[in-house]
Amino acid sequence: MRTRITRRVVTSRAGGVSLPPYDSFNLGDHVGDDPAAVASNRERLAQQIGVAPDRMVWMEQIHGRNVEIVTGPVDEPVPATDALVTTVLDLALVVLTADCVPILLSDDEAGVIAAVHAGRIGARIGIVPRVLDVMVECGAELGRIHSFLGPAASGRQYEVPAHMQADVESRLPGSATTTVRGTPGLDLREGIRRQLVAAGTAGQVEDPRCTIEDRTLFSHRRGAPTGRQASVIWMHTSEVP
Template sequence: MTSHDARQGAHFAFTDRWGGVSTLPYGELNLGGAVGDDPVAVRENRAIAARGLGLDPADVVWMHQVHGADVAVVTERQPVGEAPTVDAVVTDRPLVLAVLTADCTPVLLADPVARVIGAAHAGRPGLAAGVVPAVVRAMTELGAVPARIVAATGPAVCGRCYEVPAELRAEVAERVPAAWAETSWGTPALDVAAGVRAQLAAAGVTELECSPVCTLESTDHFSYRREQRTGRLASYVWLDS
């Protein structure tokens, strides 16, 4: 159901679509609450995913993601059904941060020394708007040091598959040159994950693990571009207690 990596006391986990209770077209482990799925099933799926990682579902912080670059600093557990309208969250408390995606790039970060973690939702608009440098800045304001940050990106559509109009590629690549890409069939594309890597490096974050999974190519993962009406994956970051 979930891949889980631990480095220097920081934990990064990424779900696939299996092991939950949702029915088609959200089958099975849909963790997104704003895609039309039964809210009861989503709550149960979130509990299943958290328990599978040894986490308390009440410790998980979610976002209402809007493809922007705003960051929220979280200081306490999240009331059920409430989430900040942002595309990145940071905390220095013993919480778990989560990102929802179905092709966009989830970005997870941790400074285990400062005990600060961050999570960002980097789709094409958020990448261009600067959500990645914004989340690193917010972490440094809580005491993190970029050179100490360990990071991971999760399953996302790859640059060989993410076809876009030529003018859109040019617009994004003007801001993030590393995102310029071409599909495997020779048309204009964007590589959001490559853009994320470049922005992290520019912010001083050099220890990064990147998922090899392309959501569009993998039938084990949700993909909005492949299915439109579908579920959402979750990516989680937390620290050893």
């Protein structure tokens, strides 16, 4: 019997060919790195996860709330979008981050998955509720959607002006926090987690790593210019005895 399996992967800085300050497994093609190095790193990622390079789907992320349904391989990054949804097997959806929150969503029973880029602006204007709506349109049920929130800037380190904190908190309750320096901060993962709970989704798993603190990860706030790590989700079938 064949069964459908959902896979998720998060990369780190290690294992690529990019030179400083993008060393070494930079997967972002918009940060000033050598395009040949980025292409090599992207091909290496595809090989490592067992997905054909032409079935990796990338985004032109713009900190918005646009969601795109992907029905097959694409030749170029999907333009001007911050979330991808698919029901297609062996199609890997990729989100790039270096402090923003990468979110990987799946309704395994319905066979609907999504990859979401949720930075301060996108989270504030509702990228998460929007992508949940699109997943439901594709056959998912909120009560079956599981969420993975990847490494991101933590509330311990993500310092913002007080007026910005108040503005985001008014739109994303639970995100306001205090940093280790006693200054106003944002914990976007916590705000998003509460949003997912309030929507009635099935459960959330968080990678607790802070990109600003963990030097095995890329962080734009810690040191720009820098590279981008990838969070990837895809479905494939496997033989089960």
